[in-house]
Amino acid sequence: MPPGTADRASPTAAEAPPGFRLRDIAVAAYGPTIVNSIGHGAVMPVLALRARELGADVSTAAFVVALLGLGMLVASLPAGAVVARIGERRTLFLGGFVDALAMLVAALSGSVVLLGAAVALSGMTWTAFLLARQGFMIDAVPLTHRARALAGLGGAHRVGYLVGPLIGAALIHAAGLRATFVLAAALSLTAGLMALLMPDLGRAKRSQQLEIGHPSVWSVVSAHRRVLLTLGVAVIVIGASRSVRSGLLPLWADHVGISASTTSLIFAVAAAVDICFFYPGGWLMDTRGRSVVAVPVVLSVGIGCLLLPLAHSVAAVTAVVALIAMGNGLGSGIVMTLGADASPTVGRAQFLGAWRLCGDIGNTGGPLLVSLLAGVAALSTAAVAIGVLGLLGAVWVGTWVHRADVARREASRELSRP
Numbered sequence: 001m002p003p004g005t006a007d008r009a010s011p012t013a014a015e016a017p018p019g020f021r022l023r024d025i026a027v028a029a030y031g032p033t034i035v036n037s038i039g040h041g042a043v044m045p046v047l048a049l050r051a052r053e054l055g056a057d058v059s060t061a062a063f064v065v066a067l068l069g070l071g072m073l074v075a076s077l078p079a080g081a082v083v084a085r086i087g088e089r090r091t092l093f094l095g096g097f098v099d100a101l102a103m104l105v106a107a108l109s110g111s112v113v114l115l116g117a118a119v120a121l122s123g124m125t126w127t128a129f130l131l132a133r134q135g136f137m138i139d140a141v142p143l144t145h146r147a148r149a150l151a152g153l154g155g156a157h158r159v160g161y162l163v164g165p166l167i168g169a170a171l172i173h174a175a176g177l178r179a180t181f182v183l184a185a186a187l188s189l190t191a192g193l194m195a196l197l198m199p200d201l202g203r204a205k206r207s208q209q210l211e212i213g214h215p216s217v218w219s220v221v222s223a224h225r226r227v228l229l230t231l232g233v234a235v236i237v238i239g240a241s242r243s244v245r246s247g248l249l250p251l252w253a254d255h256v257g258i259s260a261s262t263t264s265l266i267f268a269v270a271a272a273v274d275i276c277f278f279y280p281g282g283w284l285m286d287t288r289g290r291s292v293v294a295v296p297v298v299l300s301v302g303i304g305c306l307l308l309p310l311a312h313s314v315a316a317v318t319a320v321v322a323l324i325a326m327g328n329g330l331g332s333g334i335v336m337t338l339g340a341d342a343s344p345t346v347g348r349a350q351f352l353g354a355w356r357l358c359g360d361i362g363n364t365g366g367p368l369l370v371s372l373l374a375g376v377a378a379l380s381t382a383a384v385a386i387g388v389l390g391l392l393g394a395v396w397v398g399t400w401v402h403r404a405d406v407a408r409r410e411a412s413r414e415l416s417r418p
Contacts, residue, residue, distance in 0.1 A: 020142060020145065022152065025140055025141070026152075029140065031194050032092060032129075032133070032191040032192075032194045032195050033133055033153060033156040034156045034157075034160050035190050035191040035194065036096065036099075036160065036188055036191035037157045037159070038163050038167065039103070039183060039185070039187035039191075040160065041161035041163065041165055041168070042165060042171070042180045043180050044161070044164075045165050045168065046177050047065050047068070047119065049177060050177050050178075051115060051116075053177060054110070056112045060112060064112065064115060064116045068119050068120070068123040068126075070364070071122065071124045071126075071127075072123040072363075073357070073361065073364055075124035076127055076354070076357035076360055077357055078353070079091075079127045079128040079353055080217060080350045080354065080356070081217050081349070081353065083131050083353070084349035084350055085214060087203065088135045088202060089200045091128050091129075091131070092132045092191070092192060092195030092198075093192045095125040095126075095128045096129070096189055096193070097188075102121040102122040103118070103122065103182070103185035103188060104181070104182070104185045106118040106122070107181035107185065125188075127356060131349065131352055131353060131356055134150070134153070134340065134352060135202065135348065135352065136198065136201065137149050137150055137336075137340075138348070139201035140201060144286065147285030148282035148283055148285075149282070150282070150336040150337045151281050151285065151333035151334075152278070152282060154278055154333040155333075158274055158275050158278065158332065162268075162272070162275065167183065168180040171183055214347075217350045217354070220344070220347035223347075224344065224351055228355075228358065232354075232355065233396065233400075234338075234396055234397040234401055235338060235339075235359050236361050236362040236365070237298055237362065237393040238335060238359075239358070239359045239360070239361065239362020240365050240366035241298045241301040241302075241366065241390055242362075242366070244366040244367070244369070245270075245301065245321070245324050246366075247366065247371065248305065248374075248382070249317075249324075250267075251374065251379060252311070252383065253317055256312050258314055258317060269321070269322065270321045273326055274332075275329065276329060277325075277326055278330075281330035282332065285333075285334070289405040290334065290341070290404065291397075291402045291404075293330050293334055294398070295394050295397055295398045296326075297331035297397075298397050299327065299394045300324050300327025301324055301386075301387075302391040303323065303387065303390075304323050305383045305386045305390060306388075307320050307323075307387075309383055338355075339352055339356075340352075341408055342404065343355070370386065373386065
């Protein structure tokens with residue numbers, strides 16, 4: 001099955017109903033994501049500090065942080081199977097409840113091992129949460145508005161990650177590190193309860209599927225292996241490109257003598273730039289195709305890394321970071337949108353779990369690539385090498401996403417024929 005053809009049988013591939021407005025579903029669609037992301041955003045900057053507070057050395061503290069991503073990676077396929085069986089609404093509620101427990105354990109734990117287990121469990125619930133949100137949006141929004149809706153979901157996540165550290169900083173000043181984990185627990189539970197207010201749009205489909213039996217994850221992966229090995233690899237490249245900046249750019253800032261506080265401000269500027277571009281990116285995807293946005297995500301990282309060795313001042317580093325943030329902001333929701341386009345009607349949640357796995361491989365692989373190259377070469381050489389790989393990756397992404405665009409337009413024309 002060519003990438004992008006799965007929507008031929010999807011009810012969301014129809015034209016937008018008269019009077020459809022994204023803001024009419026905004027609370028149900030984006031509310032739980034913003035609330036949960038604020039909690040995660042408050043915890044992420046202090047996770048390593050909490051591990052250090054419990055006696056971990058630097059490398060162990062870094063491993064505790066990495067357990068969040070590893071938990072997401074391990075849970076991607078199982079989470080797809082769970083969503084397929086119990087639905088998006090129940091997954092969001094249970095995920096919020098379990099994540100709240102994990103954050104409370106992290107707050108009250110007296111050992112690094114228990115903290116690490118809580119962090120890994122939180123990563124698993126976060127994957128289930130993201131898959132359920134994506135599935136709900138596919139059902140709730142027509143194809144004509146899909147990219148804007150999913151870009152908004154990515155934007156909601158970014159808003160939470162911008163606001164969370166600000167609230168967390170105030171809490172730490174007043175009550176210490178543990179308070180941020182208590183906040184995250186309360187917000188995760190709130191997000192789960194908010195999910196109970198959203199409609200269960202997939203109930204009828206699940207009932208029909210239950211009668212004939214749910215397809216296994218591996219059967220769905222096998223049936224769609226060509227898409228996963230082509231467009232899915234493009235998603236790995238996109239994920240790796242996005243995650244590179246969190247590992248490479250702080251190292252370069254430290255290399256050229258920029259203080260930690262100034263580096264934080266540079267990343268705050270990047271976050272603001274990122275948020276400004278998420279809606280234009282969604283509009284471009286809906287009106288001009290997915291490749292118009294997918295390529296700049298990777299290309300901006302490639303060009304930014306090639307320019308990084310020339311950046312030796314705060315202004316220059318800020319300019320490079322802002323360039324990468326523009327590409328990342330334009331690509332808000334691109335992975336979810338491509339997954340929604342390629343997903344089949346039968347076995348959709350299982351497919352999206354595999355799709356999420358591709359993204360998580362990229363998200364995990366990017367920092368590892370930075371670590372590997374920085375360990376064997378000078379940081380400037382590592383940056384140039386990553387830049388070249390980014391340019392090559394942009395070619396792969398452009399090729400397969402463009403093919404998916406063509407297939408999707410052909411499918412849309414077939415649907416519009418009388």
